[in-house]
Amino acid sequence: MSQYDENDAFEAAAIPLSQRAVAARPARYMDDLNPEQRRAVEAMDGPVLMLAGAGTGKTKALTARIVHLMRMGRARPNEILAVTFTNKAAREMKERVGRLLGEVVEGMPWMGTFHSLSVKILRRHAELVGLKSNFTILDTDDQIRLLKQLIVAANIDEKRWPARMLAGMIDGWKNRALTPERVPSGEAAGYNNRGTELYAQYQERLRTLNATDFGDLLLHCVTIFQTHGDVLAQYQRWFRYILVDEYQDTNVCQYLWLRLLAQGHRNICCVGDDDQSIYGWRGAEVGNILRFEKDFPGAVVIKLEQNYRSTPHILAAASGVISANAGRLGKTLWTEAQAGEKVRLIGHWDGEEEARWIGEEIEALQRGTRGMGTYGLEDQAILVRASHQMRAFEDRFLTIGLPYRVIGGPRFYERQEIRDAMAYFRLAVSPEDDLAFERVVNLPKRGLGDKAQADIQRTARMAGVSLHEGARELVASGGIGGKGAGQLRAFVEGIDRWHALTLGAARVVGGEDDALVEEIGAAPKPMDHVRLAEVILEESGYTAMWQNDKTPEAPGRLENLKELVKALEQFDNLQGFLEHVSLIMENESEEALEKVSIMTLHAAKGLEFPVVFLPGWEDGLFPSQRSMDESGLKGLEEERRLAYVGITRAEEVCTISFASNRRVYGQWQSQLPSRFIDELPAAHVEVLTPPGLYGGGFGAAAVSYGSTSFDDRVGKADVYNSPGWRRMQDRAATRPVAQPREARGIVIDATAVSAFAEGDRVFHQKFGYGIVIGIEGDKLEVDFSKAGVKRVVAGFVVDADQADDLPF
């Protein structure tokens, strides 16, 4: 039922091997593998690196390999360690293995994410790192709150040295498997040179709270492996074969984790694609995959290069872009598929027009009026670099009524109301959970402000007890005045009551926990945990808080709370629920209705769509300026891999676009087409002419729109240097005060629009008439009669006299 069911892996081993050994019957799972895939499946022993390009059937090979290992009697299901990064990937792999086996074999208990597997291991050996086996896993909120307290306590200006940043540093250290004492002295700059000290304090606090953060799950395991040879040896013996998916995304800590476990037999198979490493910013080390053969001498390296997903043009475009990266392991994707459409490239005046055009294009493809076939909405996706780009599309699609769904929005369990409710549940399960107490003590408002909360903290600290007990004492001693007193008393008693009810609930389940069984005698009537959850939310006033809330999102939040309670049904008790939620952030209720998908490039990894739109290919946005500033060439190369990932998501139609103007942080900015566009091989690209732009003016200037296709003789360098391209870039770079513009299909000639002066009466399509009151570069400050004072790009307004002649 649960993901890491304690249907214990080790005990499962007690079943004799003979019962499992399956007679060698025709190996169905091998039938439709290509020679390379087959090689990856059959190279069972020793280190194997499977370099699997996009769409080359890597999961197929990986799952077949697992089945093969079992069929050949090399390992029982519970002796195979298969690691993924996401729960989704783990789930899919389980399903596929199950399907290949064609029979219900008891699950593979050691197939899961790095984190879930680490939890499983850590619970068995928690005491080795000073934890109890029922430790809790903090979410980011709790982590930040805890750090903030430490920073304030250390008398460090929290504004100059924010807790978020420290959290990031600590995370980075943990990703590199650095415990506080191992952090290089040079790296603790900031926080008054007390960064590592704070890190150490934080670890101490976690231990006191019997808690870990996400990074700890892995790091503690590594620590245990490194310091307890006997424990490590046990697991090395246990996991006879190790498989790792998305190896290019592993960080140092994960690498150590794997290497320690694989040290003995070296039966480790890593699957990945260095060209799809896009998580360097969160600690992933491409170096891990580049170094594999050195780390594991004698490794068999198998390249999967036959692509089953995309057309040749799409593959060629992707290959062209990625070839600009240095230090690749190098693969050349090929396909037997027919040519199909070239990658389409189109420029737009601004982001809104881009969204409008894509919306129309999607509808046209849906109707099949593009002469390129018919594609349902669920076959089409828009992949953006940064999530704020999604807005333009959402706005546009809402106005034209085009159904869409955003993938990877805030996850269910990350929503405020869900976290609040969870904090209540946590308090009910363990009243001493101080972080949960802090979160909801004044939520809903109980008249307990900063002062009251500080008093509770002080009382608790002096007595060396939890906040819950501290609050009880404070109430008893009358140390808290007036209105808050009664409410705090009610809160404290509420926690007591709910806690008692959870204990009661344990008996219903059968009381596997001895400690709980002993206490049950004192507990009141047992209560079903789903009902209990409702009671808690009701009695605490939390539900009422949202019912009384008049904001438009309140109903949705209540809906989510209902959903949360419903989700509880699938668990045995509140404890069990909380145990698992921290690691499993399921994206549920994604109806597979006919909808266009909108998501970031990161979220798109591993997915594929017949039709893909890649908007916003503009320097600074994509590649992201920040990425380049922070990580230089490395950053640029990662951005380029992102471009590669984007293009290779497309099966049949891939459309790249950019806009000349875009609002960035509220300010209009001229944009240059992405340098990645220059890297697209001309022979595989078709340049489209945007509608409403014809002849002369903007049309000719921008990207040689006049021609319908790059001349095949023109190499990419020439494209970049082509007159039209050049002119457009010059234009963008010099940013003339007045640019020609397109208004409702009417092209206004640039020469007719002279530069503006203060006092000019102008017209703006959205804001109406106004007077120019200031000029700064190509931006005008205009006092609009209806919209008030706005800053607009000069190209967006016309002389009011001229506007009068326009047929609006």
Add this chain to the structure above:
DNA sequence: AAGGCGATGTTTTTT
């Protein structure tokens, strides 16, 4: 204690 206002910092995201 709670609501309102100006300074601030804006990627990508899993567990």
Add this chain to the structure above:
DNA sequence: ACATCGCCTT
């Protein structure tokens, strides 16, 4: 532009 956050006012 826009949301978040800390501070300041009531």
